[in-house]
Amino acid sequence: MRREIPLIITTVAGLVFAVSYFIPHWPFGEAESIFGDWISIVQAFAIWLGVLSLVKVSLEKVSRQPHERPYALVTIITLVGTIVAGLWAGIAGLGQTPMVSFRDTAAFSWIYEYLYTSLTSTMFSILAFFVASAAYRAFRARNFEATLLLIAGFFVMGGRVPLFDLALGSVTGVDTSIFSDFADWIMNYPNSAGQRAIMIGIALGIMSSSLRVILGIERSHIGGES
Amino acid sequence: MVKIGVSASLGGLVLIATLAIPTHKLRAQSPDSAQSAPDSISQSALSTSAPALPAAPSGVEAVDNPNDRGGSISVSWEKSPEDNGAALITGYLVRRSKSSTGEFIVVGEATQGAMSITDNQTTDGSDYYYSVTAFLETAGSDGKKSRLESVASAAGPARSSAQWFNSDRGICLIFALFISAAILYFIRSAKSGKAVYVRKIAGLEAVDEAVGRATEMGKKVLFVPGIQDMNDVQTIAGVAILGRVAELAAQYDTKLEAPMNKAMVMVTARETMKEAYTRAGRPDSYSDNQCYFVTEDQFGYAAAVDGIIMRDKPATIFYMGSFFAESLILSETGNAAGAIQIAGTAQPSQLPFFVAACDYTLIGEELFAASAYMSREPRQLGSLKGQDVGKAIFLALILIGVTLATVSGLSDSALWDVRQFLLVN
Amino acid sequence: MAHTIALIILALLGVSLFYVVYQTIVGRPVERRIVFAYIGLAVSLPLFLKMTPPVSVTTDVQNLADELAKLPAGSRILCAYDYDPPSAPELQPMAVAFTKYAMRHDLKLICMGLWPVGPQQATMALEESLADPEIAAKGLVYGVDYVNLGFQSGQQFVIQSMGSEFKRMFPKDDRGSFYDSIPMLNNVVNFSNVDFVMNFSSGFPGTVEWVQIAVDRFGVKLGAGNTAVQAPQVYPYVRSGQLVGLLGGMSGAAEFEKASAEPGRASTFILSQMFGHAIIILFVVIGNTAYFKAGRRSTGGKS
Numbered sequence: 011m012r013r014e015i016p017l018i019i020t021t022v023a024g025l026v027f028a029v030s031y032f033i034p035h036w037p038f039g040e041a042e043s044i045f046g047d048w049i050s051i052v053q054a055f056a057i058w059l060g061v062l063s064l065v066k067v068s069l070e071k072v073s074r075q076p077h078e079r080p081y082a083l084v085t086i087i088t089l090v091g092t093i094v095a096g097l098w099a100g101i102a103g104l105g106q107t108p109m110v111s112f113r114d115t116a117a118f119s120w121i122y123e124y125l126y127t128s129l130t131s132t133m134f135s136i137l138a139f140f141v142a143s144a145a146y147r148a149f150r151a152r153n154f155e156a157t158l159l160l161i162a163g164f165f166v167m168g169g170r171v172p173l174f175d176l177a178l179g180s181v182t183g184v185d186t187s188i189f190s191d192f193a194d195w196i197m198n199y200p201n202s203a204g205q206r207a208i209m210i211g212i213a214l215g216i217m218s219s220s221l222r223v224i225l226g227i228e229r230s231h232i233g234g235e236s
Numbered sequence: 237m238v239k240i241g242v243s244a245s246l247g248g249l250v251l252i253a254t255l256a257i258p259t260h261k262l263r264a265q266s267p268d269s270a271q272s273a274p275d276s277i278s279q280s281a282l283s284t285s286a287p288a289l290p291a292a293p294s295g296v297e298a299v300d301n302p303n304d305r306g307g308s309i310s311v312s313w314e315k316s317p318e319d320n321g322a323a324l325i326t327g328y329l330v331r332r333s334k335s336s337t338g339e340f341i342v343v344g345e346a347t348q349g350a351m352s353i354t355d356n357q358t359t360d361g362s363d364y365y366y367s368v369t370a371f372l373e374t375a376g377s378d379g380k381k382s383r384l385e386s387v388a389s390a391a392g393p394a395r396s397s398a399q400w401f402n403s404d405r406g407i408c409l410i411f412a413l414f415i416s417a418a419i420l421y422f423i424r425s426a427k428s429g430k431a432v433y434v435r436k437i438a439g440l441e442a443v444d445e446a447v448g449r450a451t452e453m454g455k456k457v458l459f460v461p462g463i464q465d466m467n468d469v470q471t472i473a474g475v476a477i478l479g480r481v482a483e484l485a486a487q488y489d490t491k492l493e494a495p496m497n498k499a500m501v502m503v504t505a506r507e508t509m510k511e512a513y514t515r516a517g518r519p520d521s522y523s524d525n526q527c528y529f530v531t532e533d534q535f536g537y538a539a540a541v542d543g544i545i546m547r548d549k550p551a552t553i554f555y556m557g558s559f560f561a562e563s564l565i566l567s568e569t570g571n572a573a574g575a576i577q578i579a580g581t582a583q584p585s586q587l588p589f590f591v592a593a594c595d596y597t598l599i600g601e602e603l604f605a606a607s608a609y610m611s612r613e614p615r616q617l618g619s620l621k622g623q624d625v626g627k628a629i630f631l632a633l634i635l636i637g638v639t640l641a642t643v644s645g646l647s648d649s650a651l652w653d654v655r656q657f658l659l660v661n
Numbered sequence: 662m663a664h665t666i667a668l669i670i671l672a673l674l675g676v677s678l679f680y681v682v683y684q685t686i687v688g689r690p691v692e693r694r695i696v697f698a699y700i701g702l703a704v705s706l707p708l709f710l711k712m713t714p715p716v717s718v719t720t721d722v723q724n725l726a727d728e729l730a731k732l733p734a735g736s737r738i739l740c741a742y743d744y745d746p747p748s749a750p751e752l753q754p755m756a757v758a759f760t761k762y763a764m765r766h767d768l769k770l771i772c773m774g775l776w777p778v779g780p781q782q783a784t785m786a787l788e789e790s791l792a793d794p795e796i797a798a799k800g801l802v803y804g805v806d807y808v809n810l811g812f813q814s815g816q817q818f819v820i821q822s823m824g825s826e827f828k829r830m831f832p833k834d835d836r837g838s839f840y841d842s843i844p845m846l847n848n849v850v851n852f853s854n855v856d857f858v859m860n861f862s863s864g865f866p867g868t869v870e871w872v873q874i875a876v877d878r879f880g881v882k883l884g885a886g887n888t889a890v891q892a893p894q895v896y897p898y899v900r901s902g903q904l905v906g907l908l909g910g911m912s913g914a915a916e917f918e919k920a921s922a923e924p925g926r927a928s929t930f931i932l933s934q935m936f937g938h939a940i941i942i943l944f945v946v947i948g949n950t951a952y953f954k955a956g957r958r959s960t961g962g963k964s
Contacts, residue, residue, distance in 0.1 A: 031402075032408075033401060034303060034304050034399055034400075034402050035306075035398040035400045036305060036306075036398060039398070042818065042821055043821060043822045046815055046822070053499075053500060054814075056498075056499040056503065057532070058499075059503060060498070060499030060529030061499075061529070063524075064529050064530065066525075070525065081543060122781075129536075130533070130534075130745065131746050131750075133535035133538055133539055133562075133565065134747030135747075136565055137561060137564055138700055139697040140564050140568040142699070142940065143693040143697065144564065145944055145948070146690070146948050151949055151953075167938045167942055170889070170910070170912045170938070171714075171911075171935040171938050172715060172931070176935075185715070190717050190719060194721070197896050197909075198721075198896055198899070201893050201896060202896045205896065205897050208587075208599070209584065209897070210630050211601045212584075214415070214623045215582065215600065215605070215623060216604065217415060217416075218620065218622065219472065219473060221416060221619065222615075223472060225423075227423070227615045228472070230473075231475065231504055327733075327735065344848050345848055347732075347733045347734075347856065350856075354854070356850040356854075534864075561747075561863075561890065584894050585891055
C-alpha cells in the first residue's frame with residue numbers, strides 16, 4: 011500500500027485538476043483554488059524539514075570538515091541571528107498599538123536593506139561578468155547555424171541600446187533608428203517564431219510527462235521504481 | 237441564462253440632482269451619498285433654472301456571465317450620446333435591486349467610454365434588476381465634488397447560474413483528448429512489443445561517461461535539480477534523472493551530492509536516491525547527508541552551489557530542471573572548475589546560457605524524454621511517440637494557417653479570409 | 662573631474678584592447694579575470710559621465726504608452742510588482758516611470774505582489790513618485806488614490822483566485838486595513854472591475870502566468886515590463902495580442918521614460934549598458950578572429 015496510496019492520490023488529483031479546467035460548476039471550479047491552498051500549507055510545513063536538514067548538515071560540517079567549517083559557521087550564525095531578530099522584533103511589535111509587523115521593524119529592515127539586498131544584487135551582477143567571459147570563450151561561428159546566431163546576436167546587442175544607431179549617426183550626420191528597428195524585427199519575428207516552436211514542444215512534453223505521472227507510469231515523485 | 241433588451245425607465249425611477257442657488261452654483265447629489273447610501277426611488281422638485289441632465293445610456297442588457305462558476309451577471313449598455321470624449325460624461329453608475337420597484341443599490345462604477353461591467357456579488361437563482369445612469373462629476377468653488385446624473389435606463393430580471401462546461405475551451409478539450417488518445421495508443425502499442433525508435437540524444441548518452449569520469453578522477457558528482465518545487469514537471473523530470481544518476485553512482489561507488497533549493501524536492505529526491513541505491517544493491521552506501529536543503533532564495537542557493545563547486549571541484553555536474561537567472565552563474569563556475577557539465581531545462585530563456593557554458597544540453601522536451609530514454613521502458617517510450625503525433629498535428633495546422641494567412645494577405649478576395657476558416661473573431 | 666578621469670580610463674581601456682586582440686590571435690587567450698576587469702570598468706565608469714544618450718521608442722513600448730493614454734482619469738489599474746532587488750536596476754526605473762505617469766494622470770493604482778518583496782518595491786516606487794513636486798501638489802491620499810495590497814503566497818494560484826475575488830486573496834492591505842474599509846476598493850471585486858493590469862516581472866511567477874491566467878481566462882488588458890533576459894520569451898504574447906505592450910529591460914525602461922515623458926534613471930543607466938554591450942561585442946569579434954585564424958574546425962554543436 012506504500013506505493014498504491016500515493017499513486018491513487020496522484021491519479022485522482024491529476025484528473026480532478028484536468029477536469030476542473032473545463033467544468034466551472036461546483037465542485038470542480040473550486041478544485042484548483044482548494045488544491046492551491048493545500049499546496050501552500052504543505053510547502054510551509056515542508057520548509058521546517060528543510061531548515062532542520064540544513065542545520066544538521068552544517069553542524070556536521072563544523073565538527074568534521076575543517077575546510078567547510080567557516081562557511082557552515084556563517085550559515086548557522088546568520089540563520090539563528092535572523093530568527094532571533096525576527097522573533098524579538100515581532101514579539102515587541104505585538105505589544106504596540108497599532109501592531110507592527112516584524113518586517114517593518116528596524117532590525118529586520120536593516121537585515122533586508124544592508125545584507126539581503128546587497129548580497130542578492132551582487133550575485134545577480136556576477137551575471138554581467140560571466141556573460142562576457144562566456145561570450146569570449148564560447149561564442150564561435152563553428153557552423154552555419156552558429157554563424158547565423160552570432161550575426162543575429164550582434165545586431166540585437168547593438169540595436170537594443172542606441173549603440174549602432176549613434177555610431178551610424180555620428181558617421182553620416184543623420185539621426186537614425188535603423189538598427190533599433192532591425193533588432194526589434196529580430197525579436198518580434200524570428201525570435202518569436204523560435205520561442206513558439208520551443209513552447210509548443212515543451213507543452214507537448216509537459217502533457218506527455220503529466221499523463222505518465224497521472225497513469226502511474228512515471229513514479230519518480232514517489233521515490234522511483236520499486 | 238436570461239437576456240433582456242429594453243432601454244426604458246422603470247416606473248417611478250427618476251433621479252434628480254439640481255437646485256439652482258442665487259450664485260448659480262450647482263448643488264448636485266454628492267458622490268458620497270450616491271455611493272454609500274442606497275438610492276431610493278424618489279422625486280424632488282426641479283428648479284426652473286436646473287442644468288440639463290446628461291444624456292442617458294441606452295440598450296441596457298443584463299445576462300448571466302457565460303462559462304463561469306456562477307455568482308456573476310454581465311451588465312452592458314450603449315454609451316450615452318454625450319460620451320464622445322468631450323468631457324460631458326465622467327462615467328456610469330450601475331445599480332441593482334431584487335425587484336423592479338425595490339431599493340436600488342450601487343454595485344459598480346465605470347469610467348467614460350466603458351460599455352459593460354460584471355456584477356460578481358449575485359446569488360444563483362435569484363432575480364436581479366439593473367439600472368444604469370450616466371453621470372458628470374464637477375467640482376464646486378469650495379473644491380467639493382458633486383455629480384449630476386442622467387435618467388436611468390434599466391433592464392431585468394436577470395439570473396446568474398453556473399455552467400457545466402466552459403464552451404470557450406471546447407477546441408482545447410478536443411486537442412487534449414486527441415493527443416492523449418495518441419499517447420495512450422502508442423503506450424499500449426509499445427507494451428505489446430512493438431519496437432519504438434527514439435533518436436540519439438547526445439546529452440543522455442554522455443551520462444554514463446560523465447559519471448565514469450568522476451569515478452576515475454576520484455571526485456564527486458554534483459546534481460542540481462533546478463529551483464522550482466515538485467509541482468513543476470521539469471522538477472519531476474529532473475528527479476527522475478537523479479534516480480538514474482544515483483543508480484550509476486552507487487554501482488561505480490562514486491560520491492553523489494545533491495543540494496536542494498526546495499524542501500519538498502529534498503524529501504522526494506532522498507526517497508529517489510535511496511531507492512536507486514537499493515536497486516544497485518548498495519543501500520548502505522546512501523546517506524541522507526548527500527541530499528540536503530540549502531535555501532529557498534534563488535541567489536543564496538546559487539552562491540552556496542558555487543561555493544561547493546569551487547571548494548570541492550566536482551568532476552561532473554548535472555543541471556536538470558527549471559532554472560532562471562542563476563543558470564549562467566552555476567554553469568560558468570562549473571566551467572571554471574573544469575567539470576564536465578550536462579544540463580537540461582525547458583526554460584527557453586536559460587537555454588542559450590547552458591548551451592554556451594555546458595558540454596551537453598537537453599533542450600526543452602528532451603528533458604521530459606530523458607526518463608523514458610534512460611529507462612528504455614516500452615510504456616515510457618510509447619508516450620514519446622504519442623507526443624510526436626501531437627507535434628505533427630500542430631505542424632500541419634501551422635502550415636495550413638500560414639498558407640491561408642499568406643494567401644489572404646496577398647489576395648483581396650474575402651473567399652480566402654482566414655477568419656472564415658479559423659474560430660477567431 | 663570624475664567625468665574627465667572616467668573618460669581617460671575608458672580611452673585607456675580601448676587602447677589596451679589591442680593587447681587582448683594580440684594575445685588572443687597568437688593563441689594565448691587572456692584570463693577570465695582580465696575579461697571581468699574590462700566589463701566591470703566598462704559598466705561602472707559611464708556612471709560618472711552623466712550623459713543621456715538619445716533613445717528611439719520602439720513599437721511595443723509606444724503601444725503600451727498609447728494604451729495608457731486612452732485610459733480616462735479615474736481608471737483603476739492593478740499593478741503587480743513581481744520582482745526583487747537584484748532585478749530592480751532594470752525594473753524599478755520602469756516601475757517608477759509608470760507609477761508617476763499613473764499618479765500624474767489621476768489613474769488609481771492597486772498595487773500588489775506575487776513575490777515576497779514585491780510590495781516593498783511597490784512602496785519604494787510609490788514613495789518616489791509621491792515625492793515628485795507636481796504629484797505632491799495633487800494631495801493624493803492612500804486608500805483613495807492608491808493602495809498597496811501586499812504579498813500573497815500561492816504564485817499562479819493567487820491570480821486564479823483573484824479572478825473570483827480580490828478580497829479572498831488580500832483580506833487586508835499591506836498596512837493591515839481590511840479590504841472593505843478601503844474606499845477605492847468599493848465595488849472592486851475582481852478583474853472585471855479594473856481597467857488595466859500592469860505587471861513588472863523578472864521570473865516566476867510573472868508575465869507568463871499573468872497572460873495564461875488573467876488574460877486567457879479572465880480577459881484582462883495586460884501590459885508588462887520584463888528584464889532583458891525574460892523579454893524574448895514574452896514577445897510571442899505581444900505578437901498574438903495577449904499583451905498590449907512590452908518594456909524589455911533597461912532599454913525598454915528608457916524608451917518608456919521618453920514615451921511617457923517621465924525622465925528617470927534608466928535614461929542615464931542605458932549608457933553603462935551601451936558600453937557593456939560594446940565590450941561584449943568586441944570580445945566576441947576578437948574570439949572569432951582568433952578562431953578563424955587558427956583554422957576553422959567543424960566540431961558541430963553539443964546539444
